[in-house]
Amino acid sequence: MPSFISSFNSKINNWWLTWLLSAWLLLLSIGWYESLLSSKGFMPSIEVNQDLWSWNRRQAGDQSNAIVLVGASRIQLGLDTKVLRSELVDKEIVPLAINGQYPMATIKGLAADETFNGLVLMSFMAQMLEPQYEEMQAEYNQYYTQKSSWYRSFDAYLTAHIKFQFRFLHPLLGLNDLVNYFSAKKKFPDPFYVSIYPDTSAAGDYSLVDVEPLKQYFIDDKKINYQAFSIMDKDTWLSQLDKLSKYIQTIRARGGEVVLLRFPTDDIHWLLDETYYPRAEFWDVMLDTIPQIKAIHFKDDEVLNSFNLPDSSHLDQADTKSFTMHIISMLKQLQLIE
């Protein structure tokens, strides 16, 4: 044994004191910072990574009682998974939405997964079938099939649950973000309006932000996005629908089902959607081409159309419970759940 270890015994060390002081200082620092963040209105949140997504994706397989939520931010913020779980106790709720990414690759992945025969609720809009958006979630799906391991997924799941217990572990309150924000604005950041839960679903508290500029930002951003590419022609739309239809048929053939949900957008946003992807030329054509498809459009339902959308396309957390309850009742009407 090296001399530095053997000589320990002859020295007076205060390691007990060190650990006691460390624990005290750590608890004091974390306690103070947590209460500061709490008083400022911060909520805990986590970051969705490929391992955490893979953990959820694993739950989708081998379970005929799975209800899989597929899409991007609208379904992530729109459907309250707590409500789904409490209302549909015999179902396994599996959120697979990825913020900012259209889900064609995920529906393709679910179709290719021989073990999957659950119910898919897919947030749908015509733009997501544009060929350039097809691979948006491919990276997550490839990671799941090729690289993920049970250990890494479990570690991500565990980490997400522990991080969600503490506000100071918010992904936007990292050292780098704090230093840069503080030096640029000379103040502490304001609370963030979106919180992501450990199951990767999310909630938006729009009372924390000035909604008008945010709404304008989203509208402008959507306009730029629509103008950036030419809109697909009818043939492309039909051929893309054919692809989607095949994925849906494959899932159905195994006993599963897919429901396309057109989430609400407010009037200005809807006008923009109608300018670039008119319902008559896209959604209605889809229903005519694939008559067996299960689809819900917010414009066809008075309740869905009545929700307030603070930023023009996402629901506030105050409304998600009633929105989710209404979706559940619609699914029951369609006899997709009991």
Place this chain on the structure above:
Amino acid sequence: MLFNSLTFLLFFFWVIVVHYSPLKWSFKKGHLLLASYAFYAAWNPPFVLLLWLSTLVDWQVAKKIDQQHQPQKRKHWLWLSLSINLGMLVVFKYAEFLLVNFQLLLAYLGVNVTFADPGLILPMGISFFTFQTLSYTLDVYFKRLKPWHGFLDYALFVGFFPQLVAGPIVRAKSFLPQLIKQSRININQFSIGLTFFIIGLFQKMVMADSFFAPIVDQVFAQHESIDTASSWLGSLFFSAQIFCDFSGYSLCAIGLAMCLGFVLPINFRSPFAAIGFSDLWRRWHISLSSWLRDYLYIPLGGNRNGDFNRYRNLMITMLLGGLWHGAAWTFVIWGALHGSYLVIEQLIKQSRLGQYIKPNAGINLCLGLLTFFAVMLAFVVFRSENISQAWDIISALFVFGDSSNKHAPVIEQNAWLYLVCTAFILMMWSQWFMRNRNLSEVLDRTHAAVRALLITGALLLIMLSTGNSNAFIYFQF
């Protein structure tokens, strides 16, 4: 399993509980072995088979070598071990590299053949555990060691989880005797081990991943339009990143082993405070450099047989040492640069200039900075994906007021950059401060309250940096 993961903390807690339970030592060793295999299998379960293969082969071969008295037969058994261990390395690590270069050679000779990409996954830590098992066989072959009596002890020596995937590369004669009976450690030893682990995590998660890596990645990604200042920052910070990453891992491994009552060899001793390249290699990745010295450089002839052979042996050792790090020409060049540095240093030491220089604090500092600068240049090649990228970065380092500075700065000057620069300066200062000191002794002599402040600060910064964490760089080697 990654040290910087919550699952590992749970795993280690379980290991500690069983290790200090009133069970028999033989049971505890068996448990440690199983835990080590679980640790490795967490990454990719089938690859445990490779670890078992390497373990079994060298266990048997070492016994056979010891039983044989005819040198020729001993040599045959040694070749078997070398073939299997190095064969695994060639297949999993170098197959693609060899195929691509063979294809290029054939194309150069006018034969156009395309080989399919073998698409093999590199088993984590294969370079480390194969070198560790080989050292056992080689020690038995060179009659420095008798084969160990217990297979489970030997298997634990190969698979001991703290050092399994990224070293330090442990020698059988220093580790196996520690398995004879359980070391009784006290609170001080356990605390030093735990503090090592925390410092190692701090080096990895805060310094390497949070401070240095994002800037380095940005610089190397934009190498084609890099400006001089950014090139310097990227090069300096990569040196710091790789040190903090690898030294952090080693310190975690040593600390964890210490918590379990085992002593692993120190792997880094303030390498950026080295004065000269011989000194550097006594401070950087010590367990590998001593392995290469004992099992490659000395068997090649070492310092014997004249200057030319000595320099040749140095170059061969460093080239192979470079290749050990990865299957790419950039690693070979990195090794060649270090070989050249060592040869040039030897030449200078033997020249009149070398005899004229009388070391003092000022000269030592200048030589230290010169050494660090040369090491940094070599690290630029090490980090680059190809030679062209390395050239872009290195040429930008030396282009003052010319085309390089016409580019907009890649690295933005902001508060974060100043913080990272401060961290870099503190890291360099700590290397000089610790140059002739031992971390355990420094910790031992530090006031309890100061230690508590440092530990708390490190833990808080680790927690605030958790979002940026990556796998350890040396896992890929």
